[in-house]
Amino acid sequence: MNAPSAARVIPLDEAAAFPRAPRTLEETGLPLLFLVELAAKLLFVRGQMRLTELSQQMRLPATVLESLLAFMRAERLCEVLRRGETDGDILYELTDAGRARAVEYLGRCKYAGAAPVGLTAYVAQVERQSVTKMRVTRDGVNEAFRGLIVKPEVRDQLGAAMGSGRALFLYGPAGAGKTYLAERLALLLDGDIAVPHAILVDGEIIQVFDPLIHTPIEDDRRPAALDNLMRPDLRWVRCKRPVAITGGELTLRMLDLDYDASSGFYQAPPHVKANNGLFVVDDLGRQIVTPEQLMNRWIVPMDRHHDYLALHSGTKFALPFDVVLVFSTNLMPADVADPAFLRRLGYKIHIGPMDEHEYREIFTRVCDARDVPFDESAFQMLLNDYHKAHGQPLLACYPRDLVNQIADLARYLGEPARLTPEALEWAWHNYFATR
Secondary structure (H helix, E strand, O other): OOOOEEEEOOOHHHHHOOOEOOOOOHHHOOOHHHHHHHHHHHHHHHOEEEHHHHHHHHOOOHHHHHHHHHHHHHOOOEEEEEOOOOHHHOEEEEOHHHHHHHHHHHHHOOOOOOOOEEHHHHHHHHHHOOHHHOOOOHHHHHHHOOOOOOOHHHHHHHHHHHHHOOOEEEEOOOOOOHHHHHHHHHHHOOOEEEEEOEEEEOOEEEEOOOOOOOOEEEEOOOHHHOOOOOOEOOOEEEEEOOEEEEOOOOOOHHHOOEEEOOOOEEEOOHHHHOOOEEEEEOOOOOOOOOHHHHHHHHHHHHHHOEEEEEOOOOOEEEEEOOEEEEEEEOOOHHHOOOHHHHHHOOEEEEOOOOOHHHHHHHHHHHHHHOOOOOOHHHHHHHHHHHHHHHOOOOOOOHHHHHHHHHHHHHHHHOOOOOOOHHHHHHHHHHHHOOO
């Protein structure tokens, strides 16, 4: 799970793009009866709640909830248990009729948390903070890839691709560093976005915020310090642009809404949670479904920038498909999809073997990291007697894997790790199973 970053001051122009808190029940964009249901469930679970506590749980201003609770009192669903010094200290609890109604509500849906946002508001916000509005420059790419051995032409390809917002197809032999490069692209994501806790579609709740994908950014602009027009809508979480990574476990079913019948609400699929960010499909070709099936699933979203999802009731609706989609595979492009789909893949970037200079640079860095003194003569023997003699390309993964085996052996023997011909021979035969 990603840890939240430190608090920071939000520039005024950036703050203006963040949704503003609703001032009335109508401005929430949610049906009154839905809000009654959500408040009743929270009061049932907690027993008694102050107005301020209910406001914190529902992420709605207390001034908005006062109107809601007044309606619930008029309907004999809740009552005032005790008044405090301020309106925020008023203690509410459900009546017998309210508790009976809450049990009925919980039987349909157990969601009792932050109020969702409407579908229209969600679509508008995703479009407002679209990943295509980022500006990726060569200086930014060089900074993000500082310390990483990447061919200059590949850096430029990756940078231009990220700036375009179009899909990337990284291909090449296993061990060339495709996955690492794909994950490193996250450093090129610029700017913060607003992510809703949940959205409401046709009366159904779809949970969007996921702490495994979204990294909140603590905002030190306190609502109390702002006027009503500038207070942020706390139903949204200020986050870094998200990164979702999936691999061989990906199935077509995972790309649809995930309905939990026991809880009565949905989880958004990973590409929806990754909206305004990066979605990496690693090891394409190792999934249970064929690459062609996965590619066909994304033809419409990639072409029209929206995806169609369906509720279990049969209601279909469109959501933005605003991600930089990255495929990483050992397969050649022509072996994965037909020309019609390949045309929609904006960038097809080959990640291949390294030259001797690049390979040596990685090898020396790995040796330093594992406290294995680098030996030039042993390294030359590795190049000539093993890589060239056995026809093994110089791939980025080999230095780490070979040096790790040498360090493992030294630790087992209780000796200092050294880059000797004997140690290299031992590691090579273990790794490539040549004996």
